[in-house]
Amino acid sequence: MISITETIDVPSPPERVWEVISSPPDVVSCIAGAELGEAHGDGSFDGALVVKFGAVRVRFRARVHLELDETALRGMLTARGKDGQAATRFTAEATFHVAEDGNGSRVAMNGEVQLTGKLTSLIEAGAGVVVSRMTKDFAARLVERCAAPAGPEAAAAVPAGLSTAPKATATKTAPAAPAGTATPAKPAARIRAWWAALWSRLAERSSQGGRA
Amino acid sequence: MKAYEAMAEAFVREGTTDVFGMMGDANMHWMDALAQRGVRLYEVRHEGSGLGMADGWARAAGRPGVVTTTSGPGVSQLATSMLCASRAGTPLVAFCGETAWGDEGAVQYLDQRRFAAAIECGFVHLSKADQAEEAVQRAFYLARTENRPVMLSAPIDVQVQAYEPGDYIPSSDLLPASRPLPDPAAIEAARALIEGSKRVVVIAGRGARRAGAGEEILELQARTGALLATTLQAKNWLCDRTEYHVGLSGLFGSKPAQELLQEADCVVAVGASLNHYTTEHGYLYPEARYVQIDTAPNVVMGTGRPADCYVQADAVTALTELNRALGTTRVEGFHTAETRSRLTGWLDAPIDYVDEPGRIDPREAIKVLDAAMPGEFDLVLGSGHQTDFGTMLFQRSRQVTSNYGMFGAIGQAPLLTIGQIVATGRPAFVVEGDASFLMHLPEFETACRYGLPLLVVVMNDEGLGAEYHKLGAKGLTKDLAIIPNPELGGVAQALGGGGATVRSAAELEAAVAEYVADPRPFVIDVRITREVLSVPYRRLWYGEDV
Structure with a gap:
């Protein structure tokens, strides 16, 4: 088991930090090698993550659940998935909390990653080091992301594989704001709008019998 | 003729020329019969070591190696080496004596069939004298066809009974000689x-x-x-x-x-x-x-x-x-x-060697060895943390044997090397850790007794290198794995061989040159720094992209 205990100081107001950290496309853009996939009926979504263990690159696919308590600025993320060889499975659970701290915010993250399967013998204790390195990298990108101005494109980014473009080549930064989702005043509304946009697209696609 | 004589004759017919082991009450008749038939006997200091040598012999010769022990305590010594040979898929036959058939109260009694099962080898029992040839043929046939060690267990009272030999057919004659052609x-x-x-x-x-x-x-x-x-x-x-x-x-x-x-x-x-x-x-x-x-x-x-x-x-x-x-x-x-x-680019990239007085960077030691040892000298890679350096850094084309992943026991490589040299007649060097070499140190004396052109390069970090670095990675007390030892160059000389203890690249080069000029039993104790972590460890324990 790998534990994550990280406190990230972000020189941005808590509202802005919450806005970023509660938005799957924004969070994904803060994780090197991560991609967002399809959304599902139960509110979960797919994600993919390429992790380098030494020189070996391993691609994990996961189903991610996100629970948000926007009044308390708290959230919980759970993910479970496996790698492309289907030889290793993992579950991850993390809570995060955004609090005001001086002129900025402090994000407290606590979590656990459990790896089972063939990969564990290859990476021994190195996995913990890799996760901690990724956490540090995430912290740096989060600070950067929060400092960037919030825009409608970030709020309504369409996940990879869900673009209306014929070959589904949209990336996580694709500025494909659907009509009717102008910058919402509050994060909650923004999240709801993001999911609504996803849903309308999914519904459209499933009525055509297509899948990415 | 006695059953043991017929069995000795059958071993010769199976191609046995060299037998490693230790003599005792329950195998001495058979060994005597082998010696009379011109088979070379290598008396070792521990039966398990003898099996390690038979393993090395078989891997090099490409046919079953032979080890021998007496009953009970001679057999139980085989455990670790037998498991290694079994995991390596080595064909060999262990001729093991047994106490008198049915006498379970004998001092040296052991249920050898059950023991064989636990140490993962095949088992053939000589229950009657008239099975003498059949038992040998079966043991060799199983070893050859299943690529595994087989224990041939023979009660001493049955061995000395009379037997009328038949027309022995070696197990190799039972195997088809055709090559499998592709579909x-x-x-x-x-x-x-x-x-x-x-x-x-x-x-x-x-x-x-x-x-x-x-x-x-x-x-x-x-x-x-x-x-x-x-x-x-x-x-x-x-x-x-x-x-x-x-x-x-x-x-x-x-x-x-x-x-x-x-x-x-x-x-x-x-x-x-x-x-x-x-x-x-x-x-x-x-x-x-x-x-x-x-x-x-x-x-x-x-x-x-x-x-x-x-x-x-x-x-x-x-x-x-x-x-x-x-x-x-x-x-x-x-x-x-x-x-x-x-x-x-990777090969040519300069390495920033650790500069520690009186200790050599293990990477530099491997580089010196690879350059100084001619390609005709075979190499056997040992165990422990030190073996990672050689496994990655030896670049020269030569015959290399690795025992990695075969049960993970330390101490086996010098034994394999002795067996290999007996089989090939060629000089060979083994790069081994200090704990590994010291585990079966007496067998260096065996190499000296038989004048084998064996060079043991001890990558000596005075400790259990793998544990030292793992303790460090886990935040435990690294120093618990430090075990000082005397200069092994001098120890080798005392045992009748050549030896040197080296603390610089130049001293290492000189010692290798001394061995190459006159290949004989020789130990080079290379004092290496503990400061260098091997690449596999950096990947496994620290997730480094190196």
């Missing part, structure tokens, strides 16, 4: 798979080397623009024959090798089982489809799956057919200037 449909499937690929990797294993398929492998590699990699058991084979040799496939591979191999869309394995070490559970070849050529009826790869295309055949025949089917079109594949520069 044309399998060759066609392999051709289609390879032609549909752009980035091919050929992995040569121990089976390909044994079959002498080098030229055919090089031809396939040239046609398909393939990278050539080997398993640990075929380390450095053909590395002087192509610029596109990436070295080892697996954790011990270089960084450019690991990166390049992950780009492969097709792997052609020849005489390589593709176990989880070679493919890193498949993670080293995430996009590849597999063609596997092997003489076994089927092989399940380390990923738990069969190859996409399996060709059951002799390596030379299968590759000859495959090369013919592929025609004369050459594909560029990996054969580019860029690949070459990635591979040579």
Whole structure:
């Protein structure tokens, strides 16, 4: 088991930090090698993550659940998935909390990653080091992301594989704001709008019998 | 004639020329009969060590090795070495005496059948004198066909009973001599798979080397623009024959090798089982489809799956057919200037050696050894943390034997080397850790008694190197793994051999030159720093991309 205990100081107001950290496309853009996939009926979504263990690159696919308590600025993320060889499975659970701290915010993250399967013998204790390195990298990108101005494109980014473009080549930064989702005043509304946009697209696609 | 004499005669007919072991009440008659028949007996200091030597002998000779023990305590000493030989798939026969048949109250009584099962070897029992020849034939047949050690257990009272010998048929005569030829449909499937690929990797294993398929492998590699990699058991084979040799496939591979191999869309394995070490559970070849050529009826790869295309055949025949089917079109594949520069860049990159007074950087020690030891000197790689350096850094083309992954016991490599030298008659050097060498130190005296051209290079960090670094990685007390030892060069001289304790690259060079000029039992105690962590450890324990 790998534990994550990280406190990230972000020189941005808590509202802005919450806005970023509660938005799957924004969070994904803060994780090197991560991609967002399809959304599902139960509110979960797919994600993919390429992790380098030494020189070996391993691609994990996961189903991610996100629970948000926007009044308390708290959230919980759970993910479970496996790698492309289907030889290793993992579950991850993390809570995060955004609090005001001086002129900025402090994000407290606590979590656990459990790896089972063939990969564990290859990476021994190195996995913990890799996760901690990724956490540090995430912290740096989060600070950067929060400092960037919030825009409608970030709020309504369409996940990879869900673009209306014929070959589904949209990336996580694709500025494909659907009509009717102008910058919402509050994060909650923004999240709801993001999911609504996803849903309308999914519904459209499933009525055509297509899948990415 | 007595049963033991008929058994000795049968061993000779099986091709036994050298027997390792220790004499006791229950095997002395048989050993005496062997000596009268011109078989060379190697008296060792521990039965398990004798089995390690028989293991090395068998691996080098390509036929069953022989070890002998007396009853009970002689047999129980075999445990660790027997398990290693079993995991290595080594054919050998252990002639073990037994207390009088049925006398379970005897001091040296042991239920040898149950013991054999626990230590993973086959078992043949001599229950009646008239089975004397049949039992020997069966033991050798099982060893040859199942590629494993077999214990031939013979009660002393049965051994000394009278027996009328028959017309002995050696077990090798029971085996068909034909080569397995490839199914044309399998060759066609392999051709289609390879032609549909752009980035091919050929992995040569121990089976390909044994079959002498080098030229055919090089031809396939040239046609398909393939990278050539080997398993640990075929380390450095053909590395002087192509610029596109990436070295080892697996954790011990270089960084450019690991990166390049992950780009492969097709792997052609020849005489390589593709176990989880070679493919890193498949993670080293995430996009590849597999063609596997092997003489076994089927092989399940380390990923738990069969190859996409399996060709059951002799390596030379299968590759000859495959090369013919592929025609004369050459594909560029990996054969580019860029690949070459990635591979040579790693080799040529300067290493910043650790400068610790009185201790050598282990990487520098390997470099000096590789340069100073002529290619005709065979190499055996030992165990522990130190072996990682040699496994990765020895670059010269020579016969290399590795015992890695065969039960993970330390101390076996010098024994294997002794057996190998007896089988080949060629000088060999083993690179081993201090704890490993000291575990079976008395066998260096055995090497001295028989005047074997054995060089033991002790990479001496005065401790259990693997544990030292793992304790560090886990935040425990590293110093618990430090175990000081005396200068082993002097110890070797006291035991009747040559020896030197070296603390600088220049001293190491001088000591190697002394051995090369006159190969004889010799120990070089190389005092190495504990400051250098091996590349596999940096990957495993610290997730470093190195």
